[in-house]
Amino acid sequence: MKRTLIHPTAIVDSNARLGNNVAVGAYSIIGEHVEIGDDCWIGPHVVINGHTRIGQGNRIFQFSSIGEMPQDKKYAGEPTRLEIGDRNTIREFCTLNCGTAQDAGVTRVGSDNWIMAYVHLAHDCQVGNSTIFANNAQLAGHVQVGNFAILGGFTVVHQFVRIGAHSLTAMGTILLQDLPPYVTAAGNTAKPYGINSEGLKRRGFSGDAIAALKRAYKLLYRSGVPLDEARSRMSVDAATHPELPLLVEFLAETSRGIIR
DSSP: OOOEEEOTTOEEOTTOEEOTTEEEOTTOEEOTTOEEOTTOEEOTTOEEOSEEEEOSSOEEOTTOEEEEOOSOTTOOOOOOEEEEOSSOEEOTTOEEEOOOTTTTSEEEEOSSOEEOTTOEEOTTOEEOSSOEEOTTOEEOTTOEEOTTOEEOTTOEEOTTOEEOTTOEEOTTOEESSBBOTTEEEETTTTEEEEEOHHHHHHTTOOHHHHHHHHHHHHHHHTSOOOHHHHHHHHHHHHTTOTTHHHHHHHHHHOSSOBOO
8 A cells, every 4th residue: 555654844746756655754855757666764854856766765864965967067957867776874965966968877876875974976976785985975976886885984086986896995085096896995095905804704705715805915916016917817816716706807997097
């Protein structure tokens, strides 16, 4: 049975599509082209606009702006999109913008992400699943973030940078180049500080897997060999260590170079 709880002061466009058991708080605004899945909670003073599709079981807290036009001077009103998966938590004062025609035209956020206050996800960003964005993490346009990545508070990411799965940044990190999977980074500008061993242990990686990643890290950052040679050597180990192909593929696809 369809059941929605819309506060009397909220403004929901008649063409917006809301699923079952959706709650919309006081003074929130839901635009014409918005679709919200079942069991979502939209707090007070939230604006959801644009061609925005939100999955099931999401919580969006007060004063967030979701699906507005991109902060890109080239944007000319094209019907670009924002797509959000399931079970995400988006805290206060977050801004998630739609994509641009210069890219795929869509900003995507996966499922089970924890996005803390004042986070900005700019146009055309692609965020995976089970990530954590601490307060004030900021992504410029076209950034890609892999699954289980953790961005510390006040992390700032340059446009077109890729952040690998299971990576970690410290508070105040400035990323101008790609951050490989599994690697911990800190500083302005970011420098590598080993493998995210503690995070990998918590996610069930075996001791053997973590040891293999540490060897790969030493090859990449301490051996002094060129990137192509390091990647080639890792490819040999990848046949017996299933966690390594993710790193090898990431290195093969980098265009901005990796942090050093």
